[in-house]
Amino acid sequence: MAAKSIDRRWIYLFIFLGVAFPLIFVIGLPIEITENTQMAYDLIDNTPAGSHVLYSFDYDPASMPELHPMAKAMVRHSIEKKHKIIFTALWPMGVQMIDDIMEQLSTEYPDLVYGEDYVNLGFKVGGIVTIQAMGKNFRSVFPTDANGKKIDKLPIMNNIENYNNISYICSFSAGAPGIKEWVQIGNDVYKRPVTGGVTGVSAPSILPYVNEQKQLTGLLAGLKAAAEYEKLIGAPALATAGMDAQSLAHLIIIIFIVIGNINYWRNKKKKGDK
């Protein structure tokens, strides 16, 4: 008789509990910093104060659990380093993501002034065509900010024409258009350092750009990398809180994979014996 297979609902229950318990009862497993996260951190950390930087929010609420914590951590780092932040979005709901993060951070940094320290240019349809057009002149693509105010009237945009005036580009990306397009135009055409973060699902297709050619200067892949970044800037938040749960859930998945394989081999052996 073949060994009985486990009802998949048990797996769901174990993973649910495995994720829920560490969120309530924090274990505090160590978080190691990986090279890709360190590279992204160093890029922002070594950029002089007063530099203009471009952040692109290329995701929507579906990817918030993974990308929001890293976006908040990196923006916080840029604010700490006194960079002048220009926000934009290749995804329509990226604008709300920007607003949400700046709403949270402006309570912690009350001295931040909209139009002087940061600006939200909003969403523009077009993906790679938009990025390419911004290389010629930001104003042709974004004559106004997300609130409809002319960007010429915002002090932060004084003398900012195109990517030549930008120190680095940072994209948080859940798919296309996203970080890949920023690499293709921002780095490969205009030679600006590009960094950012992606969801775990898209990480394998984006990681090859972190290479000798520095098409990407570091990359944050998934919630784990967000937790690493929070550790680097000394501001543990949601990603750090989720790391115990992530580790325990992975352990449960590995245990079930081992059980499944043992079961498979036992069944195979029994069939062979017959």
Next chain:
Amino acid sequence: MVDFFEVLGIWLGAFFTFAIFSFLYKDNPVYKVAEQIFVGLSAGYWFIYTIFNVMIPNLLTPLSNNFSANYILILPAILGIMMLMRLVPKAEWLSRFPIAILIATTAGISFLRFLKSDVIGQLNATMINPFAGANWVVIVGQILLVVGTITGVVYFYFSKKHEGAFGVTAKIGIYFLMVSFGAAFGYTAMARISLLIGRLQFLLGDWLHLIK
């Protein structure tokens, strides 16, 4: 009143989270209701969002503010209307023209970008001296990079039968591909667990206030 709507939103979020999770036990009417509401709301939301964030700022506002400087926008507007002709069986053929322009433009733009970034850029990144590294970990990594790239490409060369030395090289390429599939699976599992963590942080934090 704001607090009331905030609390209502959290409770609705909690209800729909459980409604969707209930599918893991088995298909049921509550899940179906939640699914239909989600689909309907998404369609309605995106329709309105597109009008107010794409159509109005990119077409209607520039045309109404300064028609003589922006009359060129009428051209893409006409193409957009032609695209919608797919909904009218007798005029469906009109939609082929904007689709053709869209495909041709996308192909033209993508061809150059992908050739530069994904072919030449990636090839350059692989043309390294694998033995020039600060320590043995880096050197081993670089050797794996070069060997994996070459054998992987060999596997996808189908104009020669995979046998002999060529077949062995292709076989090694398969192993590298399998490792990359494993890594992709690992990242996918991590991403899905992250989404579950996000939901549970909402349920245990915002809804039940069990965590900060």
